[in-house]
Amino acid sequence: MSMNQFMHPRNRYKVPPSFTELAIEYPEFRAVSNLEINGKVTLNFKDENTLRTLTKCLLHKDFKLDVTLPKDKLIPTLPLRLNYILWIEDILKVAGITNNVTGIDIGCGASCIYGLLAAREHHWKMIALETNRESCGCARTNIEANNLDHLIEVIYQDDPGKIFSKLNDRLNLQPVDFCICNPPFFSKLDELSSKISPKKNRTGHRPSPRNGRTGMNCELIVDGGECDFVQKIIEESCQLKDQIKVYTTMLGHKSSVDKIIRLLSAKGITNFCQTEFCQGHTTRWGIAWTFHLDIYLKTVPSYGQNVETNKAFTHVVDTTNDVTQSFQLVEKSLLYVDVKMKDVEFTNQSKVTFKGIAPLKNTWSKQRQRRRELDRQDKPHLENEINAKKEVCQIDVEDQASAAKKRKLNESSDDMEGEQFPFLVFQCSLENSCSVTHLHLKYLYGKGGKDGVYQIYQFLINRLK
Numbered sequence: 001m002s003m004n005q006f007m008h009p010r011n012r013y014k015v016p017p018s019f020t021e022l023a024i025e026y027p028e029f030r031a032v033s034n035l036e037i038n039g040k041v042t043l044n045f046k047d048e049n050t051l052r053t054l055t056k057c058l059l060h061k062d063f064k065l066d067v068t069l070p071k072d073k074l075i076p077t078l079p080l081r082l083n084y085i086l087w088i089e090d091i092l093k094v095a096g097i098t099n100n101v102t103g104i105d106i107g108c109g110a111s112c113i114y115g116l117l118a119a120r121e122h123h124w125k126m127i128a129l130e131t132n133r134e135s136c137g138c139a140r141t142n143i144e145a146n147n148l149d150h151l152i153e154v155i156y157q158d159d160p161g162k163i164f165s166k167l168n169d170r171l172n173l174q175p176v177d178f179c180i181c182n183p184p185f186f187s188k189l190d191e192l193s194s195k196i197s198p199k200k201n202r203t204g205h206r207p208s209p210r211n212g213r214t215g216m217n218c219e220l221i222v223d224g225g226e227c228d229f230v231q232k233i234i235e236e237s238c239q240l241k242d243q244i245k246v247y248t249t250m251l252g253h254k255s256s257v258d259k260i261i262r263l264l265s266a267k268g269i270t271n272f273c274q275t276e277f278c279q280g281h282t283t284r285w286g287i288a289w290t291f292h293l294d295i296y297l298k299t300v301p302s303y304g305q306n307v308e309t310n311k312a313f314t315h316v317v318d319t320t321n322d323v324t325q326s327f328q329l330v331e332k333s334l335l336y337v338d339v340k341m342k343d344v345e346f347t348n349q350s351k352v353t354f355k356g357i358a359p360l361k362n363t364w365s366k367q368r369q370r371r372r373e374l375d376r377q378d379k380p381h382l383e384n385e386i387n388a389k390k391e392v393c394q395i396d397v398e399d400q401a402s403a404a405k406k407r408k409l410n411e412s413s414d415d416m417e418g419e420q421f422p423f424l425v426f427q428c429s430l431e432n433s434c435s436v437t438h439l440h441l442k443y444l445y446g447k448g449g450k451d452g453v454y455q456i457y458q459f460l461i462n463r464l465k
């Protein structure tokens, strides 16, 4: 199935380019295309030279870029690269970064595709890092050929084990806004060859990839594969912190997404977001994280096949409670089902947000029974049980300020089992206006899934009524 419908809405290739128009305009494109008996112009996507010619012609026609794509080097597919750049544009908007944008491209390749698109389309300044000398030379030629040397700089990274080391002094003086990275996806040659001649799947066969393979091994393969590569970025980001405002990377394997989120969580990085890059018959994934407290990445729009289902669960409850009372009720209810609260923030008199964390397992599925128990709160033994739980968590609901303080203390001292890889994490907000409470819950991550969030949401609605 083609996934063009899930492309970023501003991606110009959501409507596929006309091969007929390209064949009329570019003789070199005509030379690699076939005119079918029905008048349709088709291409052999398995042929490297055809892919190279298509990319060169599209770059020229749609972006006025004259790009050399050397033989044996990776040929960038434009819909994917644009999906990534447009997502960066969304991130910058959420972060409120609009002027003098500067970014770093980790591994720019011979094409220097991200630098060229970012500079030509958005006038962003780009620092392009690359470990392959030949690719550095070719990237510089492409930049000069398009008169973009005032916006893009290529830096040779002589240590493949490092990411930002060449920039440490500069970043200290002048932070940059973002980094972008298309890492080598594969870990060893046999993984790569199994992609070229894929193993049979459960149904007995797996279709071979539609596009021919392009790129040298050193562009596609790295020790430990993409997870180890991105781990290095994460580790260096923990040193650099907000010297780069938003760190981002692409991932080539779905299985890597959870691993990277776990690595981020293990480092205590909770301000991150993810998206899918869907185009043609290929899906890639994007992850972004930041150490800036005022950049709230969870609000960055994400696109892709699975994104629609991650909308927040939202409900309006008629109530005479103010937000503090509603919050106390929610706090009490979550406490009862062993869901912990983190990052509680009263933004004003009428709104409170927090993260809900179920550390180990589903503790709420017998919610009806629990609700009945909670509803019978006049029974002293149950009240005692709730109070005992409250004592353990050291929460005094009477005093918001000291409760927040105690919560913080509790969070840091409590070596909550499952904190690194919690079973379920969700974002919750409560907002009161005109005698109604708006309750929003959104799944963030964890095995408990969206179903788990939905169950908690139902449980809370009933408690708030």
Ligand SMILES: C[S@@+](CC[C@H](N)C(=O)[O-])C[C@H]1O[C@@H](n2cnc3c(N)ncnc32)[C@H](O)[C@@H]1O
Pocket: 074, 075, 076, 106, 107, 108, 109, 110, 111, 112, 113, 114, 129, 130, 131, 132, 135, 157, 159, 160, 161, 162, 163, 182, 183, 184, 185, 218, 219, 220, 222
């Ligand atoms: C998959 S290619 C991406 C090329 C280009 N950005 C694109 O999207 O077409 C990965 C690139 O990263 C480079 N690379 C590998 N390790 C690196 C490192 N530690 N620092 C900078 N570049 C690196 C490789 O030489 C290769 O050119």
